[in-house]
Amino acid sequence: MKIGIIGSGNIGGTLGRHWATVGHEVLFSSRNPEELKSMAAKVNAQTGTVQEAVTFGDVILLAIPFGKIPALVQQVGRLDGKILIDATNPYPQRDGDIARQIIENKLQTATEYVASQFPGAHTIKAFNSIYYKVLEEMAFRSGDQRIAVQVCGDDFQAKQMVIQLIEAIGFAAQDIGNLASGVIFEPNAPLYNKNLTITEADALLLQLAA
Ligand SMILES: NC(=O)c1ccc[n+]([C@@H]2O[C@H](COP(=O)([O-])OP(=O)(O)OC[C@H]3O[C@@H](n4cnc5c(N)ncnc54)[C@H](OP(=O)(O)O)[C@@H]3O)[C@@H](O)[C@H]2O)c1
Known part of the structure; x- marks a missing residue:
């Protein structure tokens, strides 16, 4: 797949390197792309x-x-037809009023807000709930040892593609359901930043549903 990374920092840099390592075509972007050249060159990616x-x-x-x-929405406009993986989280101390408004608005999850900003894209929420060091150090495992990565979305096919991208780098996709269900792995929710194996994560999900 051809993957464009917007925000090539802790999360975007780590994921982009993993995907390039397993053979996907990756372009790391930045407001200062020159600064990413040496990182990108190591995995044969573009900037x-x-x-x-x-x-x-x-x-x-x-x-x-x-x-x-x-x-960003003002800058790039529409993303029609693209699969958009939303790994962001609203933190009021860092992100200000918009994060506060999203958290207070119980009618819309953070990723539903993102999806509403890019109405032509197929927006899938994933990788927001895993610490970047875990993403770096616990990749490329197999079977029950794999760490769970929660994923949700309203578009079935797009979600399957993202599930493949999760599994290609040795994590286990834990499909939570539609975009609205993603509230369960937003900050301070039960499945956020738990870094559980897939067996442990499935057990916790069952417990939460009981
Ligand atoms: N850190 C984690 O473990 C973790 C885990 C899960 C989810 N997240 C979420 O993932 C997102 C990124 O976190 P991070 O820790 O990876 O942050 P980070 O290391 O600070 O990287 C963020 C990147 O965003 C880019 N950026 C900043 N302002 C921008 C703008 N106006 N337009 C385009 N790009 C811009 C910066 O790129 P340039 O300066 O190069 O342009 C920067 O490299 C956050 O929403 C965070 O909550 C983080």
Whole structure:
């Protein structure tokens, strides 16, 4: 797959390197793309502007501070037909009023807000609930040893593609359901940042449903 990374920091940098390592075509973007060249070269990936990442990717990973999303929407416009993986989280201390509003608005989850900003994209929530060091150090496992990565979305086919991207780098996708269900792995929710194996995560999910 062709994957454009928006926000090539802790999460975007780590995921992009993993995906490039297993043979996907990756473009890391930045407001200063020159600074990413040596990281990208190590895994045979490209670098470019945010706009170039959007044009390049069939899949776009969104991994910037949540508070920067409105400016990004203004900058890139629509992402029609793209699979948009939302790895962001709203943190009021970092992201300000927009994060506060999203958290207070119980009618819309954070990723439903992101999806509403890119109405033509197939938005899937994933990788927001895993610490980047776990993503770095616990990748490429197999079977029951794999760490769970929660995923949800309203578009079945797009979600299957993202599940493949999770499993290709040695994590286990834990499909939580539609976008609205994603509230269970947002900050402070039961499945957020637990870094459980898939067996442990499935047991916790069952317990929560009981
Ligand atoms: N850290 C974690 O373990 C973790 C885990 C799960 C989810 N998340 C979420 O993932 C997102 C990114 O977190 P992170 O820790 O990876 O952050 P980070 O290391 O600070 O990287 C964020 C990147 O976003 C880019 N950026 C900042 N403002 C931007 C803008 N206006 N337009 C485009 N790009 C912009 C920056 O790229 P340039 O300066 O190069 O342009 C930066 O490299 C956050 O929403 C966070 O809550 C983080």
